[in-house]
Amino acid sequence: MELTPDETTLFTVWGLDISETVGFTWGVMILLTLTSILVTRNLRPDVPPNRWRTTLEVIVTAIQSQIEEISPRASRHVLYFSGTLFLFIAFSNLLLVVPGFTPPTASLSTTAALALSVLIAVPLFGITRQGIGGYLKTYVQPSVVMLPFNIISEFSRGISLAIRLYGNVMSGAVIAGILLGVAPFFFPVVMDVLGLLTGLIQAYIFAILATVYISSATATAGKPLPKEKDK
Amino acid sequence: MSVDWITVLAQIGNFLVLVWLLKRFLYKPILNGIDARESEIAARMGEAEIAQKQASVAEAAFLEQKRALLVDNSEQVERFRQQTEKEKDTLLAVTRESLEREKQEWQAHLNSERDRFISELQLASAETLYQLVRRALRDLADEDLEERIGLHVIGKLKSMKPELVSAAGNAEQAVATTHKPLPDRTQEKIRTALAGLAPDLELGFTTDPGQAPGLILRVGSVQVAWTVDSYTDELTGMLSERLASGGTGWMQNHG
Known part of the structure; x- marks a missing residue:
């Protein structure tokens, strides 16, 4: 019984074997990107939104509201990161119903990659928010004794x-x-x-946990971040 | 079951690419669209609020204008009423004046008619009186009226001799005017009587049908006359009195 799609080659490009994990990941990426492009290509404020745009707006605003419930001062970069995590995992899992499709999330390499991404993103968001000194200080909180435990906690968080x-x-x-x-x-x-x-539940839990980790890393007693707006 | 680290790295890369792609094609357009719509809605609400305020101001102004118009209207109605009253009074005054004028004209017309009637009556009376007296005189005294008039005038001339002589002055001719031609006998009597008073005067006779019956003697600037006018005037006065008293009596009887 095959337990991971990493070992199954989907196709070969220039002599390079592309596994099912990577191939189907590309598939999901193309599907999400194309859908987004198709829906948002004629986006004007004076045109009333159609049902597809409304659907995407509902999804995006639902993700945004979930993130704001966890971290009211979260920046939009958290939305990009956690939202993409949710959409990628959710769509990978939903495409399970397509015959012949193996979810990339069924590969430990994918989940490890996503966990590593979270593991790297958490300190990056923390450093962006508090500065490198402020972030590193959180490892010796409440005292220096807690440093190894905090480091272990950080890694075990990703592994879990x-x-x-x-x-x-x-x-x-x-x-x-x-x-x-x-x-x-x-x-x-x-x-x-x-x-x-x-x-879907896993996608939700993964994205929520990533948001919680990021928000805990970015939570400071300082001033709240001003509301962002993309230019 | 194992972790393929190359796949892990590839998946990390894929994931980062996907984050960028979704940020570029999903989150930014959607969130910016929502923001734009929110700001547009806010702007429209602001505009609506401004429009509502303007509408309130306009409504207040309209109500004020309406109230002023009503007040002005009632003032205008009052002014028109007063103007109409004045106009009515003017018209009534003009009508009254016109009626008064017509009444006066009518009265003048009545007076002139009355005068004309009296004048005609006088003439008729004089004529009638003259005829009656003449006939009565002839029937009762077998005398001619013209002759009697002539003698009467001569009688008067005698008493007026000094005035007549001084008035005649250098006049050489006297003229006796009668209603009808006098008989020659009468003419001769008068001529003789006048020659006794003023021998130098030459008497001529003439007639005037418009003159009242009688005789008028003109010597220079002096005129001596006897006509039935005084009698007819008296007769007319008596008739008028009788008519007036009769009219009043009639009014009393039937009023």
Whole structure:
């Protein structure tokens, strides 16, 4: 039984084997980007929004409101980061229903990559917000004794994120594989439906946890950030 | 189950690219669109608020104008009423004046008619009186009226001799005018009587049908006359009195 799509080659480019993980990731990326381009290409304030644009607005504003609930002073970069995490994981998991599609999130490499991204993003957001000195000071809070524990906590946070996402997505696939052997015509459908639900929940949890980590790293007693606006 | 670190790196790269792509094509357009719409809605609400304030101001101005107009209207109505009253009074005065004038004209016309009537009456009366007296005189005394008039005038001339002589002065001719031609006998009597008073005067006779019956003697600037005018005047006065008393009596009887 194959547990990771990393080892399956989807196609080869210039002698380079592209695994299912990377290939399907590109697929998800293309799907999300094309949908965004198609919906937002004729975006003018004087034109009433159509249903597609409204759908995207609902998704984006829902993500934004969730982030603002966790961190009212969060910058838009947190939205870009956490929102992309959510959309990528959610769409990867939802595309499970497409025959032949293996979610990239079922690969431990993908979940590790996402966890590493969070692991790197948290200090970066913290440094951007508080400066490098202010951020490093958080490792010796409340006292210097806590430094190793804080470092371990930081790493274990990333590892737990990666394992949680991988475990959930993979378990769904493994359970579906096992049940396929028991009752090939009935259980896979139920499991796939369940997989859709758990996939969305996992996407939500992963994005929320990433936001919580980032907000905890950026939380200071200083002045609140001014409201941002993209130019 | 293992972690392929090359895949991990590739996925990190893919993820970062996806973040950039979604930021470029999803978040920015969507959020900017929402912001633009929010600001547009805010601007429109601001405009609506301004428009509402302007509408309130305009409404207040309109109400004030309406109130002023009503006041002005009532003032105008009052002014028109007074003007109409004045006009009515003027017209009434003009009408009254016109009526008064017509009444006066009518009265003048009545007076002239009355005068004309009296004049005609006088003439008729004189004529009638003259005829009656003449006939009565002829029937009762077998005398001619013209002759009697002539003798009467001569009688008068005798008493007026000094005045007549001085008035005649250098006059050489006297003229006796009568209503009808006098008989020759009467003419001769008068001529004889006048020759007794003023021998140098030459008497001529003439007639004037418009003159009242009687005789008028003109010597120079002096005129001696006897006509039935005084009698007819008296008769007319008596008739007028009788008419007036009769009219009053009639009014009393039937009023």
